[in-house]
Amino acid sequence: MHVVPRFRAAAVVAAAALLMAGCATGPGLAKTNSPRRTVQAGAEATSTEPSAKQSTPAQPGKPVDPAFAAERLRLVNPCALIEKELLETVGTPSRYSSSNYTRCSNYMKDKAGKSLSITLDIGYSLTSTDLKNATKTLAGLKSGEQKLSSSCFITVVTQESPAQAVRIQVSTGTGSEAAEPCAPGRKVLEGAVRKLKGNPQKYNPSKGSPVEVDPCAIVDKATLAPVLGASPRALPFGLHQCSWTGPSAQMQLDIKTARIPKDGKFDSKSVEVDLGGGLKGYQAFKDTSYPSCELIIVRTKDASDAGEVVEFIVSGSKTKEFDRCQATQAFAKAVLPRLPAA
Structure with missing residues (x-):
């Protein structure tokens, strides 16, 4: 058969x-x-x-x-x-x-x-x-x-x-x-x-896989409010991505498969950050016309470096002054406890 x-x-x-x-x-x-x-x-x-x-x-x-x-x-x-x-x-x-x-x-x-x-x-x-x-x-x-x-x-x-x-x-x-x-x-x-x-x-799914998670449902307004204000607008895309918009800023959560680099550098600008509790992520700041900070955290990985990751992104217009990477780490720390335990 x-x-x-x-x-x-x-x-x-x-x-x-x-x-x-x-x-x-x-x-x-x-x-x-x-x-x-x-x-x-x-x-x-x-x-x-x-x-x-x-x-x-x-x-x-x-x-x-x-x-x-x-x-x-x-x-x-x-x-x-x-x-x-x-x-x-x-x-x-x-x-x-x-x-x-x-x-x-x-x-x-x-x-x-x-x-x-x-x-x-x-x-x-x-x-x-x-x-x-x-x-x-x-x-x-x-x-x-x-x-x-x-x-x-x-x-x-x-x-x-x-x-x-x-x-x-x-x-x-x-x-x-x-x-x-x-x-x-x-x-x-x-x-x-x-x-x-x-x-x-x-x-x-085995232990730690985030494939079943609804990215829009797992994030609450209290997590979004410091960057986006009290009434952010949720914008789902596909089954594994959600973004939220507010005055001059945006936050996004992606759940996806990836090839896991052995050095952790998903981007040439990636730096390793300590998220506490023995958990680390890989962060990259992008100084574009709409500056952003992206933080990738590995959830599963096999012997061939095939894996699943969650990616947190916080971006905002240049006129909006705030620490995007600090906000991205706070975003991740609020959401990670709601993901399946690795």
Whole structure:
């Protein structure tokens, strides 16, 4: 039986490969085995006529279907949604690669032997314009489609407020390698959505993994107030990033996979800082037009230096005078006790 590719939490670079029929695990993100549910992986896309309606009315803060709840999607392995059997309906799959928790790519060949690159994102943040332009239907959901010369971007809306989607990007070659990118994109995306509604393979977080954390929910107003004032505005992005804005300043929390440098220098300007309790972070000040301080703290790491990190960022306009790095450390110290213990 085909082995679904596992996500490797190392890959900050898209070239970090997952073998199509093999497996790789990252720290805290091992595969879980659950009963397979048969789905019509390569089913043809449903109607793409304008003005399509969803079966479930949109509700603020709620997904259009419980299957798309953020707490569920954070644990879904995106590579498992575009497994080999589904990709074989449009061509010949190659190696899988993944640059973060919610993205998986396969740089393959179509049925004519031409280049066909497929990238799937879950929990993808849409703009208000993207949502307005989602006038088609795919897999029973509102869908938007944008075609360029050799690429096609297709989304299916999984939540309207804030707007999120499952998104596929399909790119073909140029010149003699050119092929129509949208048709295979629709087929693969529909198969992926149907699998997502079923019982998809999930990560199995080990101790210390922050993959399940909602970054917007874990930070309270008291933590934000010293920099942003009493009424900061939260801006979620994807499933693992949240930022907050206030008068002339911004704070941000990112939870992500990373290659852990042996010297701790995630940035050429990184310096090691002591956060107390034996915990250290790597801090870098960026003196740009909107100066910022970034602090990265490693949460998990394996023998191959594949890991998961949390990154805290505090920035503000040059007219706002405050110690950005001191504020970033205070931000981190307030949030760290609420993260899973390493």
